[in-house]
Amino acid sequence: MNPHYKKLAKSIIEFALSRSNAASELHHAGLRGRAREIFAKDLLTPFLSPNVDTCTGIIVDSQGGSSRQIDIIIYDKTLIPSLMFTGEEGIVPIESVLATIEVKSTLTRNELFKSVQNAHSVKNLKARFTEVMSQTPEKSSPICCVFSFSSDCKPKAELTRLNEIVLKVNRGIKNKVYVPLSAICVADISLTKCVKIECDDRPISSFETVTEDSVMKFMVFLIDQISIMERQRSKMLISHYFLKDFDT
Numbered sequence: 596m597n598p599h600y601k602k603l604a605k606s607i608i609e610f611a612l613s614r615s616n617a618a619s620e621l622h623h624a625g626l627r628g629r630a631r632e633i634f635a636k637d638l639l640t641p642f643l644s645p646n647v648d649t650c651t652g653i654i655v656d657s658q659g660g661s662s663r664q665i666d667i668i669i670y671d672k673t674l675i676p677s678l679m680f681t682g683e684e685g686i687v688p689i690e691s692v693l694a695t696i697e698v699k700s701t702l703t704r705n706e707l708f709k710s711v712q713n714a715h716s717v718k719n720l721k722a723r724f725t726e727v728m729s730q731t732p733e734k735s736s737p738i739c740c741v742f743s744f745s746s747d748c749k750p751k752a753e754l755t756r757l758n759e760i761v762l763k764v765n766r767g768i769k770n771k772v773y774v775p776l777s778a779i780c781v782a783d784i785s786l787t788k789c790v791k792i793e794c795d796d797r798p799i800s801s802f803e804t805v806t807e808d809s810v811m812k813f814m815v816f817l818i819d820q821i822s823i824m825e826r827q828r829s830k831m832l833i834s835h836y837f838l839k840d841f842d843t
Contacts, residue, residue, distance in 0.1 A: 601811075604642075604814070607637070607638070607641050607642075608638060608811060608814065610637060611634060611637035612744075612782065612783070612810065614633045614637060631651070631666050631667065631698045632683065634667070634698055634742065635649045635667050638814075639667070639669070639696075642814055642818050643669070643818075643821070644822075646672055646673045647670070647672065648669075648670060648672050649667055649668065649670075650668050650677065650684060650685050650687065651665065651667060651668065651683060651684050652664070652665065652668060652680070652684045652686055652687060653665065654668060654686075654687050654688075654689050654692050654695075654717055654720060654737075655686055655687070655688060655689065656688070656689045656721045656722065656723075657688070657721070657723055657835040658721050660719070660720050661720075662713070662716040662717045662720060663712065664713075665695050665697070665713060665717070666696060667696040667697075667698060668687050668695055669692070669693050669694040669695065669696070669821060670687050670691040670692050670693060671691050671693055671825060671828065672691075674688075674690055674691040674828060674831045675690050675691050675833050675836070676691075676833070688833075688836060689717075689721070689722045689737075690722050690723065690831045691831075692717070692737040693737055693821045693824045693825065694739070694740065694817060694820065694824075695714070695717055695737055695738075695739045696739075696740045696741070696742055696817075697710040697713060697739075697740070697741045697742070698742050698743070699741065699742070700743070700744055700745070701743065701744070701745045701747060702741065702743035702745070702746040702747070702748065702779070703746075704747075707756060707757065707760055707779075708760050710739075711757075711760050711761060711764050711775050711776060713739070714739035714772070714776050715764060715772050717736075717737060717739055718736055718737075718772045718775055719770045719772065722734065724828070725834075725835065726829050727830050727832055728830055729829070731826070731829055732827050734824070734827050734828060735823070735824050737824075738777040738778070738817075740779070740780070740813075740817065741776060741779045742780045742813070743779075743780070743782070744781075744782050745781065745782065745784070746781045746784070746785075750781070750784060750785035750804055750806055753779055753785065753787045753804065754787050754804060757776065757779065757787070761773065761775060774789060774792060774800045777789045777820070778813060778816055778817070781809070782809070782810065783808075783810050784806065784809060785804055785805065785809050786804065786805050786809035786812050786813050786816075787803070787804045788802065788805075788813070788816050789801070789802050790802065790803050
C-alpha cells in the first residue's frame with residue numbers, strides 16, 4: 596500500500612460522492628441524470644486506463660440482440676468501435692464491454708429488481724470473440740454492478756434480498772443467469788461483492804459484505820476486474836456486425 600496514492604484516490608472519491616449525492620437529492624429528472632454523469636466522470640474516469648471509456652445507452656450483439664437501457668457502460672475503445680448518438684450516449688458491441696453500472700439514488704426492492712433484469716439482458720447477449728491477433732485466454736462476460744447513494748435495506752440483508760430477486764427473475768425463463776450482479780455498493784455504507792464462482796452445471800457463488808471504506812473497495816474490485824478483461828481481449832473483427840453470411 597502507498598499512503599500517498601491512497602490519500603489522493605480517497606480525495607477523488609469524496610469529491611465525486613459529494614457532487615453526485617447533492618445532485619441525486621434533487622427531484623428534477625434532468626438533474627438526477629446529472630448525478631449519473633458526475634459519478635461516471637468524476638469517480639470512474641480518473642481510475643480508468645486511456646483505452647477505456649464510459650457512456651450510457653444499450654449493448655448489442657451481432658445476432659440482433661440488445662440489452663435494456665444501461666446507466667453506465669464501461670468499454671474498451673480499442674476493440675470493436677461503439678457508435679455514438681452523442682458524446683455520452685451510444686450503442687456498444689458486447690465484445691467491447693467490460694462492465695456495467697446501474698446508478699440509483701435509493702436502492703429499493705423495485706430498483707434492485709430492475710437492475711437484475713438489466714444485468715440479465717446484458718449477460719444473455721451472444722459475444723463472438725473473433726480476433727485478428729493471436730488467441731488470448733478465455734473471455735469473461737462483462738461484470739454488472741449497482742451503485743446507490745442510499746438503501747432502504749440494512750447491509751446484512753442486502754444479499755438475502757438480491758438472492759430472492761435473482762430466484763424470482765430466473766423463475767420460468769429458459770436462459771437463467773445465476774450471478775447477474777457482481778457487486779452492490781451503497782455509498783460509504785456497505786459493499787456486497789462476489790468473491791468466488793465455482794462453475795458446474797449450475798454456478799455456485801460466494802458473496803461477502805463489508806461496511807468499511809466501501810466505495811474505495813468497490814473501485815478496487817471494479818478496476819481489477821476491468822483490467823483482467825482488458826488483458827484477455829485483443830482486437831476484434833467487426834465483420835459479423837455487417838455481413839449476414841459472415842462465419843468464423
